Amino acid sequence: MGDLVWFLLLGAALALEVYARASGRVATLSGWVGGLLERRGARWLAFLGWAWLGWHLFARYTLR
Amino acid sequence: MRRRVLAGVCLAALAWAWWVSGLRPFRWSTTVAVELPALLVGWLLARRTRVPRTTTRRSGAGWPWLVLLAAAATRELVALLAGDRRRYPSLSRLVDALLTTHVERYVLVLAWLGVGARLVANRARAVRRG
Numbered sequence: 001m002g003d004l005v006w007f008l009l010l011g012a013a014l015a016l017e018v019y020a021r022a023s024g025r026v027a028t029l030s031g032w033v034g035g036l037l038e039r040r041g042a043r044w045l046a047f048l049g050w051a052w053l054g055w056h057l058f059a060r061y062t063l064r
Numbered sequence: 065m066r067r068r069v070l071a072g073v074c075l076a077a078l079a080w081a082w083w084v085s086g087l088r089p090f091r092w093s094t095t096v097a098v099e100l101p102a103l104l105v106g107w108l109l110a111r112r113t114r115v116p117r118t119t120t121r122r123s124g125a126g127w128p129w130l131v132l133l134a135a136a137a138t139r140e141l142v143a144l145l146a147g148d149r150r151r152y153p154s155l156s157r158l159v160d161a162l163l164t165t166h167v168e169r170y171v172l173v174l175a176w177l178g179v180g181a182r183l184v185a186n187r188a189r190a191v192r193r194g
Contacts, residue, residue, distance in 0.1 A: 027124040051102035
């Protein structure tokens with residue numbers, strides 16, 4: 001049940017991407033992120049988030 | 065020449081990803097190995113080149129993505145504050161299930177590297193546009 005929310009969010013993101021490509025009214029994910037990354041601060045924030053994610057996922061994963 | 069360099073970088077990335085996805089977690093050596101490409105990406109992003117601000121990439125509204133991002137952040141916060149990870153699993157707990165085998169970790173490490181490469185490519189494109 002708890003996982004359902006994450007799958008709903010993933011489904012919403014996929015639906016939004018399809019709608020963005022079909023209609024052009026909404027930015028695609030890469031278009032939106034690309035626009036944000038033109039700002040220097042956002043670029044560094046994205047870099048820090050990316051570096052943290054690598055550490056969190058691949059240096060601290062838990063085998064079950 | 066440029067193609068050969070690119071092919072060499074890709075081969076090195078594939079080999080590095082296979083090696084690093086086989087390391088045991090919760091060790092300093094693993095942390096250092098994982099963050100090696102982050103050092104490279106950080107250096108490439110930090111190079112002193114003026115990046116011009118443009119508005120050519122903006123097309124369509126971006127707020128629905130912001131709403132989704134806020135919803136995901138709220139859900140993650142609920143998972144962290146609730147403490148009951150079975151009832152409210154965090155995103156990383158779900159992803160842990162995809163990290164069980166070496167091959168699965170390899171695929172995810174490659175995807176992570178791809179995002180880092182995209183960050184660098186995005187900046188290089190912005191510099192070229194200027």
